[in-house]
Amino acid sequence: MEKEFYEEFEDMEAGIDQKQALVEESKKVDEIEDFNEAVRFVNDLKKRWRKTGFGESLAEEKLREEFEANVEKVYEKQKALAQKVVDVKEALIKEAEKTSLSDDFKKATEKMTSLMDQWKVSGNAGKKTDDELWERFNAARQKFYDRKHANWENRAVQFENAKKVKEDLIEKAKSLQDSEEWQKTSAKYKELMDAWKAAGNAGREFDDDLWNAFNEARQKFYAKRNEFYEKLHAEHDEKYAEKQALVKEAKSIAGLQEYTREQTAMMKELSNKWKSIGFCGKDKEDEIWNEFRGVMDEYFAGLKSASEKRRANWRDHMAEIISRKEEQIANQKRQIKRLQDDMTGLVSEATVADLQDQVEDKEDFIKQLEQEIEDIEKKLAE
Numbered sequence: 457m458e459k460e461f462y463e464e465f466e467d468m469e470a471g472i473d474q475k476q477a478l479v480e481e482s483k484k485v486d487e488i489e490d491f492n493e494a495v496r497f498v499n500d501l502k503k504r505w506r507k508t509g510f511g512e513s514l515a516e517e518k519l520r521e522e523f524e525a526n527v528e529k530v531y532e533k534q535k536a537l538a539q540k541v542v543d544v545k546e547a548l549i550k551e552a553e554k555t556s557l558s559d560d561f562k563k564a565t566e567k568m569t570s571l572m573d574q575w576k577v578s579g580n581a582g583k584k585t586d587d588e589l590w591e592r593f594n595a596a597r598q599k600f601y602d603r604k605h606a607n608w609e610n611r612a613v614q615f616e617n618a619k620k621v622k623e624d625l626i627e628k629a630k631s632l633q634d635s636e637e638w639q640k641t642s643a644k645y646k647e648l649m650d651a652w653k654a655a656g657n658a659g660r661e662f663d664d665d666l667w668n669a670f671n672e673a674r675q676k677f678y679a680k681r682n683e684f685y686e687k688l689h690a691e692h693d694e695k696y697a698e699k700q701a702l703v704k705e706a707k708s709i710a711g712l713q714e715y716t717r718e719q720t721a722m723m724k725e726l727s728n729k730w731k732s733i734g735f736c737g738k739d740k741e742d743e744i745w746n747e748f749r750g751v752m753d754e755y756f757a758g759l760k761s762a763s764e765k766r767r768a769n770w771r772d773h774m775a776e777i778i779s780r781k782e783e784q785i786a787n788q789k790r791q792i793k794r795l796q797d798d799m800t801g802l803v804s805e806a807t808v809a810d811l812q813d814q815v816e817d818k819e820d821f822i823k824q825l826e827q828e829i830e831d832i833e834k835k836l837a838e
Contacts, residue, residue, distance in 0.1 A: 472513075472515060475508050475516060478508070479519055479526070481501060482498075483526055484497075485497060485498060485526055485527065502527065505523060507731075538579075538581040539581075541578055542589070544574075545578055545586075545593065548571050548574055549592050551567075551571055552568065552593055552596035552600075555567045555600060556600035561603075568597055572597070601654075605656075614656060614657075615658050618657055618658040618659075619658035619659070619662050622658055622666045623666070626670045629645070630673045632644055634677075634680075638681045642681065645674055645678075648674075649674075689737070692740070702733075702748060703748050703751060706723065706748060706755070715758060715763070720759060723752065723755055730748060774836055778829050781829050784825055791818055792819065795815050799812070
């Protein structure tokens with residue numbers, strides 16, 4: 457009975473222990489110098505924190521506040537890094553604006569290309585800020601290229617230059633067409649496409665053939681990428697269906713409102729199965745998890761209430777037993793009193809001895825009852 461009474465608190469204590477361990481681990485965020493690594497570290501901690509469950513105790517609230525304060529440091533670092541990126545890009549804009557006025561188009565083109573390379577690796581300061589800075593930087597570049605194009609006296613030179621640029625872009629596109637780094641390579645293809653558009657016209661004689669060669673490499677990659685994501689989505693759908701089945705099973709168990717040890721073990725096993733299924737896609741994961749978590753919370757809240765009720769009933773039962781034993785003690789004492797009264801004035805030693813034996817038997821019985829009451833009261837005090 458005692459084991460059943462405390463069994464419900466084991467998961468709660470385990471959750472607090474896990475949170476304390478994660479708080480200690482989160483203190484290490486200051487030791488990570490690489491920002492991307494720090495973000496991955498924090499995201500992993502937050503994911504593991506969510507898995508510890510949700511508690512409303514003061515201890516858990518204090519742990520949560522300490523945990524959030526520690527992980528917030530990585531975002532403060534992000535702000536500082538973003539400001540450094542802004543400073544770098546402001547310097548690049550200033551240099552681009554200066555270069556845009558140069559009449560040495562060859563050197564200025566190399567300079568602009570170098571500035572663009574530096575821009576690409578300068579980092580991210582946030583979409584809005586990056587867009588504003590890029591508009592200024594690109595305006596300086598565009599001003600230069602407009603002046604350069606206007607300065608060209610021979611269109612044939614322009615076509616030849618565009619042809620060479622596009623041939624180089626085709627080779628780069630071909631070198632990426634078998635890549636399986638889907639997001640990274642997609643971003644590179646976008647850059648290549650931007651570069652393709654910026655290269656200009658290579659002339660009617662070559663432009664269509666160049667585009668077909670370039671686009672063929674792109675489409676080969678995109679076809680493989682689409683096939684991968686179709687397969688991934690199918691896997692996500694399958695996992696989602698498995699999790700829907702677990703939700704249905706959990707609802708069936710919770711709906712019985714039979715809070716036995718076997719039923720509780722089945723609910724815990726459903727949680728283990730849930731973890732083993734894995735991620736079912738960002739569009740569905742939160743929705744199905746919230747539904748499953750809600751059923752689990754409903755069941756374990758009922759389990760807690762049922763356990764408290766059983767404990768209260770047990771206490772009432774023990775109190776009744778104590779009361780009956782106390783009545784037995786009082787009755788034995790009354791009988792002892794009558795036996796002692798009967799011994800008064802008796803002459804026969806044998807009769808007195810017999811009555812005395814009865815008194816001693818009843819006194820022994822009283823001690824036994826008192827010991828049983830003491831044992832019960834100890835169990836109630838635990």
